[in-house]
Each structure stands twice: as structure tokens, then as C-alpha cells.
Amino acid sequence: xxxxxxxxxxxxxxxxxxxxxxxxxxxxxxxxxxxxxxxxxxxxxxxxxxxxxxxxxxxxxxxxxxxxxxxxxxxxxxxxxxxxxxxxxxxxxxxxxxxxxxxxxxxxxxxxxxxxxxxxxxxxxxxxxxxxxxxxxxxxxxxxxxxxxxxxxxxxxxxxxxxxxxxxxxxxxxxxxxxxxxxxxxxxxxxxxxxxxxxxxxxxxxxxxxxxxxxxxxxxxxxxxxxxxxxxxxxxxxxxxxxxxxxxxxxxxxxxxxxxxxxxxxxxxxxxxxxxxxxxxxxxxxxxxxxxxxxxxxxxxxxxxxxxxxxxxxxxxxxxxxxxxxxxxxxxxxxxxxxxxxxxxxxxxxxxxxxxxxxxxxxxxxxxxxxxxxxxxxxxxxxxxxxxxxxxxxxxxxxxxxxxxxxxxxxxxxxxxxxxxxxxxxxxxxxxxxxxxxxxxxxxxxxxxxxxxxxxxxxxxxxxxxxxxxxxxxxxxxxxxxxxxxxxxxxxxxxxxxxxxxxxxxxxxxxxxxxxxxxxxxxxxxxxxxxxxxxxxxxxxxxxxxxxxxxxxxxxxxxxxxxxxxxxxxxxxxxxxxxxxxxxxxxxxxxxxxxxxxxxxxxxxxxxxxxxxxxxxxxxxxxxxxxxxxxxx
Amino acid sequence: xxxxxxxxxxxxxxxxxxxxxxxxxxxxxxxxxxxxxxxxxxxxxxxxxxxxxxxxxxxxxxxxxxxxxxxxxxxxxxxxxxxxxxxxxxxxxxxxxxxxxxxxxxxxxxxxxxxxxxxxxxxxxxxxxxxxxxxxxxxxxxxxxxxxxxxxxxxxxxx
Numbered sequence: 001x002x003x004x005x006x007x008x009x010x011x012x013x014x015x016x017x018x019x020x021x022x023x024x025x026x027x028x029x030x031x032x033x034x035x036x037x038x039x040x041x042x043x044x045x046x047x048x049x050x051x052x053x054x055x056x057x058x059x060x061x062x063x064x065x066x067x068x069x070x071x072x073x074x075x076x077x078x079x080x081x082x083x084x085x086x087x088x089x090x091x092x093x094x095x096x097x098x099x100x101x102x103x104x105x106x107x108x109x110x111x112x113x114x115x116x117x118x119x120x121x122x123x124x125x126x127x128x129x130x131x132x133x134x135x136x137x138x139x140x141x142x143x144x145x146x147x148x149x150x151x152x153x154x155x156x157x158x159x160x161x162x163x164x165x166x167x168x169x170x171x172x173x174x175x176x177x178x179x180x181x182x183x184x185x186x187x188x189x190x191x192x193x194x195x196x197x198x199x200x201x202x203x204x205x206x207x208x209x210x211x212x213x214x215x216x217x218x219x220x221x222x223x224x225x226x227x228x229x230x231x232x233x234x235x236x237x238x239x240x241x242x243x244x245x246x247x248x249x250x251x252x253x254x255x256x257x258x259x260x261x262x263x264x265x266x267x268x269x270x271x272x273x274x275x276x277x278x279x280x281x282x283x284x285x286x287x288x289x290x291x292x293x294x295x296x297x298x299x300x301x302x303x304x305x306x307x308x309x310x311x312x313x314x315x316x317x318x319x320x321x322x323x324x325x326x327x328x329x330x331x332x333x334x335x336x337x338x339x340x341x342x343x344x345x346x347x348x349x350x351x352x353x354x355x356x357x358x359x360x361x362x363x364x365x366x367x368x369x370x371x372x373x374x375x376x377x378x379x380x381x382x383x384x385x386x387x388x389x390x391x392x393x394x395x396x397x398x399x400x401x402x403x404x405x406x407x408x409x410x411x412x413x414x415x416x417x418x419x420x421x422x423x424x425x426x427x428x429x430x431x432x433x434x435x436x437x438x439x440x441x442x443x444x445x446x447x448x449x450x451x452x453x454x455x456x457x458x459x460x461x462x463x464x465x466x467x468x469x470x471x472x473x474x475x476x477x478x479x480x481x482x483x484x485x486x487x488x489x490x491x492x493x494x495x496x497x498x499x500x501x502x503x504x505x506x507x508x509x510x511x512x513x514x515x516x517x518x519x520x521x522x523x524x525x526x527x528x529x530x531x532x533x534x535x536x537x538x539x540x541x542x543x544x545x546x547x548x549x550x551x552x553x554x555x556x557x558x559x560x561x562x563x564x565x566x567x568x569x570x571x572x573x574x575x576x577x578x579x580x581x582x583x584x585x586x587x588x589x590x591x592x593x594x595x596x597x598x599x600x601x602x603x604x605x606x607x608x609x610x611x612x613x614x615x616x617x618x619x620x621x622x623x624x625x626x627x628x629x630x631x632x633x
Numbered sequence: 634x635x636x637x638x639x640x641x642x643x644x645x646x647x648x649x650x651x652x653x654x655x656x657x658x659x660x661x662x663x664x665x666x667x668x669x670x671x672x673x674x675x676x677x678x679x680x681x682x683x684x685x686x687x688x689x690x691x692x693x694x695x696x697x698x699x700x701x702x703x704x705x706x707x708x709x710x711x712x713x714x715x716x717x718x719x720x721x722x723x724x725x726x727x728x729x730x731x732x733x734x735x736x737x738x739x740x741x742x743x744x745x746x747x748x749x750x751x752x753x754x755x756x757x758x759x760x761x762x763x764x765x766x767x768x769x770x771x772x773x774x775x776x777x778x779x780x781x782x783x784x785x786x787x788x789x790x791x792x
Contacts, residue, residue: 075791
């Protein structure tokens with residue numbers, strides 16, 4: 001579907017969060033790495049609502065507390081100390097992280113603050129052991145240029161990353177605190193982006209700027225983009241945790257579509273004359289209807305003495321199953337909200353029935369028990385009485401919101417470009433000062449020094465790479481956006497191998513190998529440098545690169561020399577090559593007779609296949625042409 | 634040690650550098666003292682040390698590194714007379730956190746050096762050694778706060 005974004009009043013703001021590659025975490029000296037395998041220590045905590053320093057109690061925290069949620073934290077001694085456990089006050093703010101943030105700020109001409117004030121932002125999902133996330137604004141203002149347009153930057157900040165959720169089972173949520181405290185830089189733009197494509201370009205440009213500092217982490221999960229999206233008549237929706245740049249445009253498209261369709265549903269509900277007060281919190285216990293049900297989910301719930309509660313949504317028939325954007329339906333949104341507030345596994349609604357083993361007869365009885373009219377919809381859940389009540393209250397609330405169109409909320413990005421309900425949008429007053437850390441004064445002298453030593457700007461670097469290494473624009477862009485731009489320059493300087501070949505290897509070849517399943521992240525810079533020095537000294541050829549790289553990816557720490565030996569990819573001597581060519585010509589006498597010089601292509605292909613990259617193509621060509629000429633004449 | 638096996642307990646164990654040349658620095662200066670803060674302590678103790686020509690004082694404070702306000706003027710007097718005053722914690726496995734409460738921030742403003750999790754006794758002996766190496770108070774401060782042989786651990790672990 002083609003949408004004219006300029007006509008629907010699309011406004012997008014980006015918040016980019018990028019993990020920094022510092023020696024230690026933001027508020028302690030722990031190693032900022034994730035651990036694999038089993039935790040060494042676990043500890044169990046409960047969320048308890050207490051008054052904040054401002055005297056408020058967070059209603060969401062209170063709600064979680066009443067539900068009796070417990071949080072199990074997993075830790076190892078390398079990646080967590082008492083600071084992450086919230087058993088010790090935070091140490092000083094990591095100077096290396098502050099400096100990196102300042103460098104980014106100065107690169108985009110933002111104005112550093114006079115004093116850095118660390119703040120606490122209330123977070124009640126358990127992802128922070130403290131119940132808040134520490135964050136501080138480092139600079140304000142600034143701008144980036146995208147295709148001649150200036151995109152204003154609101155602020156550059158530092159934040160501590162949150163613990164990562166591992167599992168959620170019944171009353172216990174598991175978090176790993178290795179990620180907690182890893183420094184994140186946040187760059188937030190003004191909401192001046194007006195199309196999905198532009199959103200992607202802004203994200204790309206900021207990503208390049210951050211990488212120019214050489215102080216950012218690489219790989220999936222190290223960068224997360226939050227999108228603030230609104231359209232006219234819609235609502236401000238915050239979408240959190242977009243991990244891939246490629247998804248930015250798609251997510252904006254999907255969100256616009258979702259909001260447009262919710263607005264459409266609003267209009268249709270208006271036509272059906274549905275009023276908020278018509279949607280009543282009248283929950284009917286319909287457990288007896290399902291006593292003999294074939295539906296496995298309900299069967300299992302009833303075995304555990306749970307109840308089935310139903311609620312009628314007047315004149316909602318058809319809306320719950322309607323697709324908003326690809327893969328997203330109003331019914332699914334209600335299920336997500338019901339899960340959030342009621343911890344139920346899912347909801348059933350009559351729009352999608354009969355299905356899941358629920359029979360027409362059961363639906364009929366269900367309809368009768370809530371006096372459903374043909375245009376009504378019925379939603380029901382099977383869980384404990386308390387959970388079911390909470391879930392249906394949330395469903396009723398969401399249905400009422402549908403009458404007004406798009407409810408403001410925070411959503412989470414899925415890997416396929418869809419989004420899901422995450423939580424209501426938090427109130428503005430979530431921030432208060434971190435009282436354990438004194439303000440940090442930024443001295444002019446220090447800022448001047450930083451300003452004098454800013455890294456090369458990405459556009460500048462691209463122009464230079466194009467010129468200095470005679471790369472074409474596409475290749476220069478690719479190498480700049482890859483994680484290999486530094487190593488590219490090192491190799492190009494220390495060997496005489498053509499920079500284009502180095503660049504192609506580090507971008508396209510590695511990409512192709514990744515697609516085939518080779519774990520190219522295992523290849524170290526040292527191995528790459530050695531590989532090219534072998535090519536440089538004609539110990540092997542560029543044709544052998546894919547095989548060598550694949551072997552190295554499976555043999556961590558091995559040398560490229562060893563790879564060449566094991567794979568028998570040493571260069572073939574001239575003599576041996578001549579013998580091989582002679583043998584081949586002998587075998588193909590008839591073809592040569594038939595085709596004469598025209599047999600060259602076929603023979604060349606055969607030789608190259610046989611030498612498997614162990615001879616330079618130009619040498620093979622020369623010998624083959626010479627021999628062919630000799631034989632034919 | 635178990636059956637000829639050595640278990641290294643430090644996570645940042647530094648191996649002996651065989652290329653390094655041995656250089657003995659055995660000088661100590663005994664004009665350093667250790668004062669444990671407790672309610673009812675008489676701040677004149679600090680003044681007494683100053684009068685007797687002591688050059689450095691390790692305080693063993695409560696909790697995150699505090700002493701009662703009534704000791705502040707004595708501490709200030711000592712610092713103004715070029716005495717090096719540093720803080721340690723009397724808590725077992727304790728670490729200072731002198732920016733958490735005003736008391737700590739005020740002490741830092743007076744010029745008291747926080748020594749993280751260095752043991753008070755270690756700090757005392759180290760201070761004696763430091764003044765054996767230098768008479769310059771600024772150099773002494775740097776040396777006292779430098780982590781030379783694991784007397785400071787940057788991280789407190791839970792086990």
C-alpha cells in the first residue's frame with residue numbers, strides 16, 4: 001500500500017542507544033562483557049513499592065508487588081560485583097565513557113553541559129536491581145546533515161544498560177546482570193523525520209558517527225534504536241529495542257499502517273454507535289460450559305482448578321481479527337495487554353472461533369450466557385480468578401480506548417518488523433537526582449583539548465578512502481559501514497595487494513561466507529593481516545581466500561600460514577603448473593581439435609578448478625594460451 | 634595448595650616480571666598514625682599528633698567513611714598544617730563511599746583522601762613507607778592512592 005507520508009503528518013524521532021567498548025562498566029570496574037553458560041550465583045529479589053525521593057509511589061510497581069512477582073538474578077564474578085547487586089553505592093562515573101560521549105557531542109556540534117548530573121529513571125520491570133536506571137545528559141543541541149537537510153539533535157546522554165531477561169515462568173522472572181551497567185550512549189533526534197526511508201538514513205548516519213569514535217561495541221544487541229512515531233489523529237507511540245538498522249524503515253511503515261487502521265476502526269465503531277459506557281466490566285464465569293471441552297489449553301487450566309471468565313464487547317464483531325499491519329491484529333494487542341496486566345498466557349475471542357478445539361456448541365452456550373447479539377464479540381480467558389479478572393479488565397480498557405483511536409503506549413520491536421505491546425507510556429515525572437554521585441564539572445580546558453582531537457568525520461573519511469585507495473563509491477561506503485574499516489587501512493598500508501581486492505574481501509566475500517554459515521566474527525584482525533601478507537608475498541592467491549577464511553573461522557587462534565598448509569593452498573610452482581596444463585590438454589585433444597582456439601574458455605575453467613586458487617589466473621592464462629597456440633599450429 | 638596444585642585466588646594476579654630488575658626501597662618514616670573514630674573520641678588526639686610532628690594520619694571511619702562533625706575542625710587544622718589525612722573504613726570487607734552522604738562529601742572538601750577498600754593497618758604501614766620515599770605531600774598523596782600490590786581492589790565481590 002502506498003502511503004503519502006507527508007499528507008498524514010508523520011513525525012518520527014529517533015533515540016539511538018549504542019553500547020560503548022570501554023574497559024569497565026559505567027559505575028564500577030566490572031568487565032563489560034556478557035557471559036555464556038551457567039551463572040555462578042543467583043539471588044532472588046522482590047519488587048517493593050516504596051516512596052521515591054519525591055514522595056510518590058509508582059502505581060505500576062505497586063501492581064507488580066501485589067501480583068507477588070519475584071525476580072531471580074543470575075551473575076558471575078567476572079561480570080558483576082556488589083554495585084550491580086545494589087549492595088554497594090555506585091563508584092565514580094566512568095571517565096572513558098564520558099569522554100566518548102563528549103567526542104560524539106562535539107562532532108555533531110552539540111553543547112556540552114557545564115555540569116553532568118546523574119539522574120535516576122524509575123524502571124520497575126526488574127531489569128535494574130535498583131529499581132531505576134542511571135542516566136545523565138552530557139550535551140544538548142547539535143545537528144546532523146542528511147541529504148542537505150539538517151536534523152536537530154536534542155541531547156547526547158550516557159546511560160547504564162539494563163540486565164537482560166532470560167526467562168519468565170509463573171511468578172519468577174529471570175534476569176542476567178552481566179549487561180547491567182554496560183555504558184550506553186544515547187543520541188536523540190527531534191521528531192522531524194517525515195518518512196520511513198529518512199528514519200533509516202538518520203539511523204545510519206548516527207551509527208557511522210558513533211563508530212567513528214572507535215569506542216563502540218560491535219555485533220547484534222550492541223545497538224538499540226527506539227522510535228517515537230506519531231501521525232495526525234493518531235498517538236505518540238514509543239517503539240523500543242530495534243536491533244537492526246534494516247528494520248527501522250519497515251517498523252515505521254508498519255506503525256503508520258497500524259495507526260491508520262486503528263483510526264479506521266475508531267470511525268467504524270462510531271458508525272456502529274458504540275459508547276465507552278456500553279463496554280462493561282461484567283465478567284461471567286463460564287467454567288461449566290467447558291467442563292467437557294476438547295480445547296487443550298482450557299482443559300489444562302481446569303485441571304489446575306482455574307476458572308474461565310468471559311466478557312462481552314458490544315458491537316466489536318470482526319474488529320478483533322482485522323489485520324492492522326502485517327502480522328498485527330487488535331485481538332493480538334488485547335492478548336498482549338491481558339498478558340501484561342493479568343499474566344495470562346492468552347485470550348480467546350469469538351472472532352477467531354470455532355478453533356483450538358472449541359466447538360460451535362460451546363460458542364453457542366457462551367453467547368447465551370453473556371447474551372451476545374450478532375454484532376457483539378466475546379473475549380474469554382482461562383486462569384486463576386485474580387489473573388482472569390485483571391486480564392479482562394485490561395481487555396475492556398483496551399476496547400474503550402479503541403473508540404478513541406490509538407492509545408499512547410510503549411511497544412517493543414520484534415525481529416520481523418512487527419511490534420508488540422510492552423507497557424503503558426510512563427509519566428513524565430520518572431526522573432530524580434542520583435544522590436550518590438556528585439555533579440561533575442566539565443572544564444573548558446578539557447573540552448578544548450577534546451575539540452582539537454576529534455576523529456575524522458565519516459563523510460570526510462569516505463572521501464579520503466575513495467581517493468587514497470581508488471575505491472569506487474559503493475565499495476568505499478561498504479567498507480566504511482563495515483566493522484573492518486580500520487583493519488582495511490592497516491592492510492592496505494602494509495601490503496601491496498590492491499586495495500579494491502582487500503575491500504571486496506572484507507565486505508562482499510565475508511558477507512557471502514556469512515550467508516553460507518561461516519562464522520566470520522571468529523576471524524581476528526591478526527589473521528586477516530597475515531592472510532593478506534601471504535597473498536602479498538605470493539605464498540597463496542586471492543582465489544584461495546574463501547577457503548582459508550572458512551578454515552580459520554573453525555580454528556580459533558590458528559595462523560593463516562597453517563591454514564594454507566592444511567588446505568594445501570600453497571602456490572603451485574611454475575613447473576608443476578605447466579605439467580598440469582599439459583596433462584589436461586592431453587586429455588582434451590578431441591575438444592581442441594573440434595574447437596581450436598574456442599576451447600580456451602572451457603580449458604581455462606578446468607585448470608582453475610583443478611588448481612583451486614593455487615595459481616594466479618593471469619599466469620595460467622599465459623601458459624595455456626602459449627601451449628594452445630603451439631598445439632594448434 | 635592441594636597436591637602440588639596452586640589455586641590463584643586473585644582475579645587480577647600479576648605474574649612476576651623476570652625482566653624487571655630488583656630495586657629495594659626499604660625506607661620508612663614512622664611519623665604516621667592510625668586513629669579509629671568512635672563516639673566520644675577526643676579530637677585533641679589529632680592535634681596531639683600534629684604537635685608531635687606527625688606527617689600523616691589514617692582515619693578509620695564508620696561505614697562509608699565518616700567521622701563525627703565535632704572532629705572536623707581538628708582535621709581541617711591538620712590538613713592546613715600540611716598533614717596528609719586519609720580515610721579507611723572500619724567495616725569488615727568494607728569499602729568507602731564518601732559521596733553518598735554529606736558527611737563524606739564534607740570530609741572530601743576538607744581534603745581527606747578516600748582509600749577505597751584499603752585495610753586501615755595496611756594504609757598505616759603504606760603511609761609510613763610513602764613518607765620514606767618522598768617528602769613532597771602531593772607526590773605522597775598520589776603514591777598512597779596508587780594500587781601498588783593489590784592493597785586496593787577495584788571491585789567488591791559477593792563471595
